[in-house]
Structures are given as structure tokens and as C-alpha cells.
Amino acid sequence: MREVAIIGAGMTKFGRSEIGLIELMSEASIRALDDASLGDLRVDAVYVPNMGAARLNRQTAIASALVDRLNLFPAMAEAVENGPASGASAVKNGFQAIASGMADLVLVTGGERMRAVNNLEATDFVASLSHPQAEYIYGVTLPALAGMFTRLYMERYGVTARHLALVAVKNHANALDNPYAHIQQRITLEGILTAPEAVVNNPYIADPLRLYDCCPVSDGAASLVLASREIAEKLGRPVVRIAGIGQATDTHAVHERPDPTELTAVRLAAQKAFGMAGITPQDIDVAELHDAFTILEIAESEEAGFFRKGEGHVAVEEGVTSRTGTLPINPSGGLKAKGHPVGATGVAQLVELTWQLRGEAGERQVEGAKSAFACNFGGFGNNVVATVLRRED
Template sequence: MRDAYLVGAAQTDFGSFPDESYRSLFRTAFEAARDSVPADMDSEDVDEAVVGTLGVGGRQLGLSGPAATEHVGLHGIPTTRVENACAASGYAVRQAVQAVRSGMADVVLAGGVEIMTDTSGDATKYWLGVSGETEWERLSGTTFAGVYAQMADAHMAEYGTTSEQLSHVAVKNHRNGAKNPHAQLGFECSLEDAENAQTVADPLTLYHCCPTTDGAAVALIASEEVVAEYTDDPIRVAGVGAASDAVGLFQRDSYTGIEASQRAAETAYERAGITPDDLDFAEVHDCFSIAEILAYEDLGFCDPGEGGELAESGKTGLDGELPVNTSGGLKSKGHPIGATGAGQVAEAFKQLSGDAGNRQVEGAKRGLTHNVGGSGGAAVVHVFEREAGTASDSRAAKPREQEREVDA
């Protein structure tokens, strides 16, 4: 099976954009991703596209993938829409990698888009709720925040995790997000701000919860046969893992860990031939502060029950041993459901290309992205690693459109 490479990735600003549509946001992300490719890439180079979106508000639920890709000029290519709640575009990236590795395509676009801020608060709660179990969670009145509050309560009861440790996650991510020009909540907050904020679902305060967001993100995946046409400094998709679990929290054996994340991480590490100690940074799914603490444990950054202490220690800070959510994470950067996973990949691309500005992890060679759907019904993990200089002797290869003319 051939290797797949990340050759470009970008996102729009995340936030509230009443003058934008899902099509216009997707165009902005696509054009920025194409421009991020070191060598020229034309739209004609893209063989296939996979687009993640939930369709918040009910807009273009059918054929939303082709509606986005045709708008940006990707005419005639196969386009698939992926819906896996908040993990939609993380799974889109996985699908793109599969298409490249299988030999069905040489360049695949994987992206996502969501508009979330033009509906009422009640409507937004409904659309967030559909990512939970319908009969016994959403229709009985349980909110998305309420489900994660139950997970936080259970973790506190079992391991002694504290509200202050949850707040340390928020403080760190806001500190990082303040350095990210794309972040929706690009400002710092103090521990006191997070602790004293309004309660959303006890024990979660406002600063423990991510915002609802508009945005789009796109990643471009290329095969080993053509990667040299686009970059001298390739970023290999070293490992991919994905898993699913019961959608309802009440259907699972434990509230203090997400088994889908654990299984996805184990597979990604095995395929990459690494352990968590080999990572230089990670982008994890922190829709709520407790979710980042669970991710520390599920991804093997620490033992079960030690996530709160890890958050408090500073080791996951920008200058720590393993920086986590250098982008600001969902908490500060924002969470446009369908675009979140691809947005994490865009941050990984910046870090591994050395283009992350004043949030750059010095010497970053290997990073991980972790994207969760709902409260853990689905999860996908990618490991990316930089292979500096491996393509430097073959940059003069013909552009793909010339090759096609010759073959014709």
C-alpha cells in the first residue's frame, strides 16, 4: 500500500459571519489550502473530494458535498459528504487517505464546513443534540453540555479531578488562541475568570465550554507518486486510526474515558510505529475542558485519572514537554462542527511546515490530531510526520496536467 502525504491545508477565520454562506466559506478555505501548497496546484489536479458537515439549521442536507465543491470549480470529480457529527471532517481526511493509499486517486481534497450562528439558541441546542442518543438523551431534555457535565462529575468522583484543573485547560487554550489570528475567542482569560464564570451545566462554567461557530477548513492529500511535484519537504500521514462506540453515554461501561478514542489512538500509533512519547505536539478535541483531560488519558499522554494533574502541571503548555492545542483548540479557536477535524489538520500542517508564527513548537517533526463525534460515538486520530528533504531531487517532475496531455 502506497504512502499518503499532506501537501497543503488551511482554514477560514472561525467566528460569526452573517454575510458568508457555507459555499463562500468553503471557497475561502479551498483557495487558502491550494495557496499553501509549496508548488503550484491547479483545481484540475484534484481527483476526488470528501466534505464533512452536519448541516446545522437544515441547509442543503442533501448533496451538500457537491454543492460546495462545484462552487469552487471542482467540476465532475466524485464528491462524498461525510456526517459523523463533530468528527465529520476528521473522517473526511481519513477517507481521503484511504483513496490515495488504495490507488484510486493521486490528489484528494478533504474538508468541512459549518454555519452555526444564524439560528436561535434553542435551534442550535437541537442541532448539537442530534449528535447524542435521540430517544433517551436529546428528547428527554439532555443537552450536549449536560452530557459532558456528567462525564466531568464522574471523573471528579472517581479520580478527585477539580474544577480548577478544568479551568487550567481553558486558560492554556485561550493563551494559545490569543496568538492565532483565525481564532473566534482570541483573547486570554485568567483562572479566576474561568472559575467564576456563569455555570452552564454544573460543574462546567462558560469558560469550560466551546462556542458555536461558522467556518471551513480544507486539507489536500497526495500520493507518493506525485508528492514531489508539490513539495520538497513532505509531511507523511504516518498513521490513521478510527473507531466507534455507543452513541448514548448511558449505554457505555464507563463515563471517565472514551473507548473510541482509545481504540483509534492505539491503531494510529501502531500503524505509525510510534508511542505517545514520540509526539512533539497534539491537537485534541476539547469541546469542553473535561474532554481535553479525557483525551490526555485516552491518547496515552498520562495514566487514567492523571489528566487533571497533567493540565495543572503546565506540561501541555506551548513551552511544555508536549504542547496540546497550540491553535487554541475548540475552546478558543472555535468549533464549526463539520470543519473542526480538518481545522486541526490545518494547524498540524502549519506546525510541521514551521509556519505557526508565535505559537510555533520549535523543531516540530511529528504531531497528532484527535477528533471526536458527539460524546464519543466516533473518534479518529491521525499522526503526521515531516520527512525533510526526501523529495528534493525530483522537484522538476512534469506538472500533472502535462502528464495527462501526453498520456492522452
């Protein structure tokens, strides 16, 4: 199997976009291609992670549309739909194409334009990934699944509303230093939790989860250029190697899991990714986790092996996961504050980690980061992709 490196990274600012989906993805792609400085070399495969173009933007076959806009003919191209894990799934597809020798240079560009529809429609769009007969018909939404998960987690492990709020405060603070972040607003524990006006400013969405426990609905695109290690070295780019990828699935209906507080697919995906990379969670310097809800950052940090089950919230409280802690989590601001254009998210996590490993993350740089981990969480944990990146000098 050939080694694969990330040689270009770029993204658009997340938030509300005035331009269309293909234009948005085109912008991110050009940034990644410029960053890769390919010269005369041509991309020979394009993967386009996206979850909702058909429904939200009434457009299908978007990979062909993107290739056309970027004049990347005759590259192989396809869209990749794997729910909120589409992004890292597509990076895995690109990795496989290069590792197998079927391609040398791959563009992976994920994007979503969710704000093309109103919030109710966007929520319903995401809710349609739940089990149609056993969950969706009851009014189940992603916040509802997360709310039930959170209540059980609190009961079992002593997680409190304060721990959840600490995750939000940390990630919002990180996003202040990320010019690509959707939400750039400093929040405080007092403002979202203890002040009398907190009940108004931070209302319940699916209790115990409140507004500031949930990611925003965002537009945005993110892009990576992948190459064989040989080409990466020839181009003289800093080599960020995709050292490990793991993916695992779990039951569609959350209630069917033997223990619904366990995110088994996160654990298995992470184990596979670490095994392939030949390193352990203790070797990781920085991580981007899929904090669509604050509880997920805590739960994933445990399942990935960074902390013991039931101790992730303690790590947050002790500052271990803050930017100056021993394991900074979501220096980008995470989905929580950077935003969550679903098809773009898994790619954007790796864009951030590529910048971190190259020392190009500006104010939010984690000093000396050499090994990084990302968790891209699909469904409510029914399809998870974990990725390990390493800086090679």
C-alpha cells in the same frame, strides 16, 4: 498501500460569518489549493465533511455545490456526515482514495455555518446526535452529557474546577497568537473562577461545567489538499505524511458503557493510529485534542496514552501541556477558543498540525515538532478518529 501526504492547508477565520456555507468552504479550499501550488494538476476527488447544512442552512448535496463553485469538474465528490468527527472521517476517506490508487490528488474541505440559527436551535441540532429515546427526550444536550461525565471524573480522579479552568486559561492564551481563532480574549483563573464576579461572568452551563469550560458556537471552514507521496515530492512541497489513522466506535447511550468515565473509542482509535504509524505516544511533539469541553482535553490526553488515567489534570497543572511544556496540547487554542464549526473541526486540527510540522505556525510554533497527533471526537465519544502526522525530510 501508497503513502499519502498533506501538501496544502488553509482555513477561514472561525467565528461569525457574514457569507454562506459554500462561499465559506470555497474560501478555505482556495487557500489550501494555493498553498499546494498544483500547477496543471487537477484534483480528482473532493470530500466535504459537514454535519448540519440540511438543517441549519437548508442546503443539501453540498459537495456538488462546492465542486461547482470551484470549477473542479469532473472530480468525484461527496459530503461526509459523521457528527462532530466528520472532519477527520473525511480525511480518512481521502487517505483511502489515494492509498488505494483510486485517486492521486484529493481536496478535503469541511465547514459549518452554525450561527445561521439561534443558540437554542444550534444546541438542539447538536443534541440530536444523542440517543433519541434514551437520552434526547429528557432534555439531554452535549453540555449535559459532558456535565455528568465531569462530575463523575471529579469524584473518581480528584479533578477540580481549578484544573478545568487551567485548561481554558491555557487554550485562550494560545488562541491569542492564532489569527484564525474565534475567541481572542485573555482570561485569568481569578476572572473565571475565584473573583466574586466570576459567578456572573462565568455562569454554570451544565454544572460542574461553566461557560468557559465550553467551546463557542462557530462558523468556519478548513481545507487540506492530499496527494500521493510521489506527487508531493515532485511538487517540491514539504512532506507532511499521514502516518497513521485509527477510528473506533462506542455505545450510543453514554450510560451503557461499562465505565462511563472511560472513552474507549479514543483509546482504541489512538492505539490503531500509533500502531499504523509505528510510533508511540512518547514520540509525539504536539497534539490537537477535541476540547469541546475542558474535561475532554484532560480525558483524551489520558486515553490517547500521553498520561496515565487520572493523571491528565496533573500534567495541566504542571505546565506539561502548555506551549513551552514537553507535550504542548492545543497550541491553536483548541475548540475551546479557536472555535468549533463541527464539520470543519477535524480538518482544522490537521491544518494546525500541518503548519506546526512545517514550522509555519508563527507565534504559536512548537519548536522542532516532527510528529503530531490529533483526536477528533464524535458524539459523546461514540465515534472517534485519531490521526498521526509526521514531517519527512
